[in-house]
Amino acid sequence: GESVGLHLPTLSVQEGDNSIINCAYSNSASDYFIWYKQESGKGPQFIIDIRSNMDKRQGQRVTVLLNKTVKHLSLQIAATQPGDSAVYFCAERRGFQKLVFGTGTRLLVSP
Protein backbone atom coordinates (compact mmCIF):
# COMPACT_ATOMS: atom_id res chain seq x y z
CA GLY A 1 0.00 0.00 0.00
CA GLU A 2 1.01 3.62 -0.40
CA SER A 3 1.77 4.26 3.27
CA VAL A 4 4.28 1.41 3.48
CA GLY A 5 6.94 3.25 1.51
CA LEU A 6 6.98 6.55 3.39
CA HIS A 7 10.39 6.07 5.01
CA LEU A 8 12.18 3.99 2.42
CA PRO A 9 15.51 4.83 0.78
CA THR A 10 14.96 5.56 -2.89
CA LEU A 11 17.01 4.82 -5.98
CA SER A 12 16.12 6.86 -9.05
CA VAL A 13 17.36 5.74 -12.48
CA GLN A 14 16.65 6.43 -16.12
CA GLU A 15 15.02 3.85 -18.34
CA GLY A 16 17.69 1.68 -19.91
CA ASP A 17 20.23 2.17 -17.11
CA ASN A 18 21.42 -0.68 -14.94
CA SER A 19 20.20 -0.56 -11.33
CA ILE A 20 21.97 -1.87 -8.26
CA ILE A 21 20.03 -2.31 -5.04
CA ASN A 22 21.99 -3.15 -1.93
CA CYS A 23 21.15 -5.00 1.24
CA ALA A 24 23.18 -5.64 4.36
CA TYR A 25 22.31 -8.69 6.41
CA SER A 26 23.10 -9.20 10.03
CA ASN A 27 23.55 -12.88 10.73
CA SER A 28 26.66 -14.65 9.46
CA ALA A 29 24.79 -17.94 9.99
CA SER A 30 22.15 -17.07 7.39
CA ASP A 31 22.33 -19.59 4.58
CA TYR A 32 19.63 -18.55 2.16
CA PHE A 33 18.66 -15.19 0.69
CA ILE A 34 15.77 -13.99 -1.44
CA TRP A 35 14.92 -10.81 -3.29
CA TYR A 36 11.27 -9.76 -3.55
CA LYS A 37 9.60 -7.04 -5.60
CA GLN A 38 6.50 -5.27 -4.33
CA GLU A 39 4.45 -3.04 -6.59
CA SER A 40 2.13 -0.47 -5.08
CA GLY A 41 -0.97 -2.07 -3.61
CA LYS A 42 0.21 -5.61 -4.25
CA GLY A 43 1.89 -8.40 -2.34
CA PRO A 44 5.61 -9.15 -2.61
CA GLN A 45 6.65 -11.21 -5.62
CA PHE A 46 9.66 -13.53 -5.71
CA ILE A 47 12.48 -12.39 -8.01
CA ILE A 48 15.52 -14.54 -7.34
CA ASP A 49 17.19 -16.46 -4.55
CA ILE A 50 20.73 -17.52 -3.68
CA ARG A 51 22.24 -19.95 -1.22
CA SER A 52 25.28 -19.17 0.87
CA ASN A 53 27.47 -21.62 -1.04
CA MET A 54 27.19 -19.36 -4.10
CA ASP A 55 28.56 -15.88 -4.84
CA LYS A 56 26.44 -15.05 -7.84
CA ARG A 57 23.24 -16.15 -9.49
CA GLN A 58 21.67 -14.86 -12.65
CA GLY A 59 18.08 -14.73 -13.79
CA GLN A 60 16.31 -12.94 -16.58
CA ARG A 61 17.74 -9.38 -16.49
CA VAL A 62 18.58 -9.78 -12.81
CA THR A 63 21.72 -10.86 -11.00
CA VAL A 64 22.17 -11.37 -7.29
CA LEU A 65 25.62 -11.07 -5.74
CA LEU A 66 26.47 -12.34 -2.29
CA ASN A 67 29.52 -11.19 -0.35
CA LYS A 68 29.66 -13.22 2.84
CA THR A 69 32.82 -11.50 4.06
CA VAL A 70 31.02 -8.20 4.57
CA LYS A 71 27.51 -9.69 4.82
CA HIS A 72 26.26 -7.85 1.78
CA LEU A 73 23.74 -8.76 -0.86
CA SER A 74 23.00 -6.85 -4.06
CA LEU A 75 20.42 -7.08 -6.82
CA GLN A 76 21.43 -5.87 -10.25
CA ILE A 77 18.73 -5.14 -12.80
CA ALA A 78 19.92 -4.75 -16.38
CA ALA A 79 18.28 -2.31 -18.79
CA THR A 80 15.83 -1.05 -16.19
CA GLN A 81 12.29 -0.49 -17.42
CA PRO A 82 9.41 1.62 -16.03
CA GLY A 83 7.71 -1.63 -15.05
CA ASP A 84 10.60 -2.29 -12.67
CA SER A 85 9.48 0.61 -10.48
CA ALA A 86 8.62 -0.95 -7.13
CA VAL A 87 9.91 -1.57 -3.63
CA TYR A 88 12.57 -4.28 -3.45
CA PHE A 89 13.14 -6.35 -0.31
CA CYS A 90 15.88 -8.73 0.59
CA ALA A 91 15.20 -11.54 3.04
CA GLU A 92 17.56 -13.86 4.87
CA ARG A 93 16.89 -17.22 6.39
CA ARG A 94 18.10 -17.91 9.86
CA GLY A 95 17.80 -21.55 10.68
CA PHE A 96 15.31 -23.70 8.86
CA GLN A 97 12.07 -21.97 9.65
CA LYS A 98 12.14 -18.21 9.56
CA LEU A 99 12.74 -15.65 6.87
CA VAL A 100 13.65 -12.17 8.07
CA PHE A 101 12.88 -9.31 5.71
CA GLY A 102 14.76 -6.05 5.26
CA THR A 103 12.92 -2.73 5.18
CA GLY A 104 13.19 -2.32 1.42
CA THR A 105 14.40 0.13 -1.21
CA ARG A 106 12.14 2.00 -3.59
CA LEU A 107 13.25 1.97 -7.22
CA LEU A 108 11.92 4.78 -9.42
CA VAL A 109 12.48 4.48 -13.16
CA SER A 110 12.05 7.56 -15.30
CA PRO A 111 11.23 7.25 -19.02
Next chain:
Amino acid sequence: NAGVTQTPKFQVLKTGQSMTLQCAQDMNHNSMYWYRQDPGMGLRLIYYSASEGTTDKGEVPNGYNVSRLNKREFSLRLESAAPSQTSVYFCASSEQGFTGELFFGEGSRLTVL
Protein backbone atom coordinates in the same frame (compact mmCIF):
# COMPACT_ATOMS: atom_id res chain seq x y z
CA ASN B 1 -5.10 -19.83 -11.15
CA ALA B 2 -5.88 -17.53 -8.19
CA GLY B 3 -2.80 -18.33 -6.05
CA VAL B 4 -3.28 -16.82 -2.58
CA THR B 5 -6.58 -15.04 -1.93
CA GLN B 6 -7.18 -12.82 1.08
CA THR B 7 -10.40 -11.28 2.33
CA PRO B 8 -11.31 -8.60 3.12
CA LYS B 9 -9.01 -6.21 1.25
CA PHE B 10 -9.93 -3.27 3.48
CA GLN B 11 -11.42 -3.07 6.97
CA VAL B 12 -11.94 -0.35 9.55
CA LEU B 13 -12.48 -1.38 13.15
CA LYS B 14 -13.03 0.37 16.41
CA THR B 15 -10.76 -0.41 19.36
CA GLY B 16 -11.96 -3.57 21.07
CA GLN B 17 -13.80 -5.02 18.09
CA SER B 18 -12.90 -8.43 16.75
CA MET B 19 -12.45 -9.68 13.23
CA THR B 20 -11.01 -12.52 11.20
CA LEU B 21 -8.86 -12.23 8.10
CA GLN B 22 -9.36 -15.12 5.73
CA CYS B 23 -6.72 -16.65 3.48
CA ALA B 24 -6.95 -19.48 0.97
CA GLN B 25 -4.42 -20.93 -1.46
CA ASP B 26 -5.07 -23.22 -4.40
CA MET B 27 -1.49 -24.39 -5.03
CA ASN B 28 -1.65 -27.43 -2.73
CA HIS B 29 1.06 -25.89 -0.55
CA ASN B 30 1.85 -27.35 2.84
CA SER B 31 3.00 -24.18 4.61
CA MET B 32 1.13 -20.93 5.19
CA TYR B 33 2.05 -17.66 6.89
CA TRP B 34 0.67 -14.39 8.16
CA TYR B 35 2.84 -11.26 8.01
CA ARG B 36 2.20 -7.65 8.86
CA GLN B 37 3.84 -4.75 7.04
CA ASP B 38 4.39 -1.37 8.67
CA PRO B 39 6.30 1.67 7.40
CA GLY B 40 10.03 1.29 7.99
CA MET B 41 9.65 -2.14 9.60
CA GLY B 42 9.70 -4.58 6.72
CA LEU B 43 7.53 -7.67 6.80
CA ARG B 44 7.21 -9.27 10.23
CA LEU B 45 5.98 -12.79 10.79
CA ILE B 46 2.93 -13.10 13.04
CA TYR B 47 2.16 -16.83 12.87
CA TYR B 48 2.87 -19.66 10.51
CA SER B 49 1.66 -23.16 9.84
CA ALA B 50 4.33 -25.52 8.58
CA SER B 51 1.73 -28.13 7.68
CA GLU B 52 -1.96 -28.84 8.15
CA GLY B 53 -2.69 -29.28 11.84
CA THR B 54 0.26 -27.27 13.14
CA THR B 55 0.70 -23.59 13.96
CA ASP B 56 3.61 -21.69 15.50
CA LYS B 57 4.29 -18.19 16.71
CA GLY B 58 6.42 -15.82 14.69
CA GLU B 59 8.06 -12.56 15.73
CA VAL B 60 4.93 -10.59 16.70
CA PRO B 61 2.13 -12.99 17.76
CA ASN B 62 0.67 -10.99 20.65
CA GLY B 63 -2.95 -9.96 20.09
CA TYR B 64 -3.52 -12.52 17.33
CA ASN B 65 -4.76 -16.06 16.97
CA VAL B 66 -4.71 -18.32 13.94
CA SER B 67 -6.51 -21.38 12.67
CA ARG B 68 -5.32 -23.75 9.97
CA LEU B 69 -8.78 -24.82 8.94
CA ASN B 70 -7.58 -27.30 6.31
CA LYS B 71 -4.71 -27.51 3.86
CA ARG B 72 -6.08 -24.62 1.80
CA GLU B 73 -7.15 -22.14 4.47
CA PHE B 74 -5.36 -20.22 7.22
CA SER B 75 -7.20 -17.52 9.12
CA LEU B 76 -5.94 -14.74 11.38
CA ARG B 77 -8.14 -13.46 14.19
CA LEU B 78 -7.92 -10.25 16.18
CA GLU B 79 -9.95 -10.81 19.35
CA SER B 80 -9.81 -7.24 20.63
CA ALA B 81 -8.35 -4.86 18.08
CA ALA B 82 -5.95 -2.11 19.15
CA PRO B 83 -4.68 0.92 17.19
CA SER B 84 -1.20 -0.69 17.20
CA GLN B 85 -2.65 -3.39 14.95
CA THR B 86 -3.30 -0.90 12.18
CA SER B 87 -1.25 -2.38 9.37
CA VAL B 88 -1.27 -4.16 6.06
CA TYR B 89 -1.55 -7.91 6.52
CA PHE B 90 -0.23 -10.43 4.05
CA CYS B 91 -0.90 -14.11 3.84
CA ALA B 92 1.65 -16.30 2.07
CA SER B 93 2.13 -19.94 1.24
CA SER B 94 5.00 -22.19 0.21
CA GLU B 95 5.38 -25.76 -0.86
CA GLN B 96 7.31 -26.62 2.27
CA GLY B 97 8.69 -24.29 4.88
CA PHE B 98 10.79 -21.20 4.26
CA THR B 99 13.06 -22.79 1.68
CA GLY B 100 12.19 -21.66 -1.77
CA GLU B 101 9.54 -19.30 -2.88
CA LEU B 102 6.80 -17.78 -0.74
CA PHE B 103 3.71 -16.78 -2.70
CA PHE B 104 1.95 -13.75 -1.24
CA GLY B 105 -1.63 -12.57 -1.40
CA GLU B 106 -2.57 -9.01 -2.34
CA GLY B 107 -2.83 -7.85 1.27
CA SER B 108 -5.52 -6.70 3.67
CA ARG B 109 -5.37 -3.13 4.90
CA LEU B 110 -6.69 -2.86 8.45
CA THR B 111 -7.29 0.41 10.30
CA VAL B 112 -8.14 0.39 13.99
CA LEU B 113 -9.57 3.64 15.31
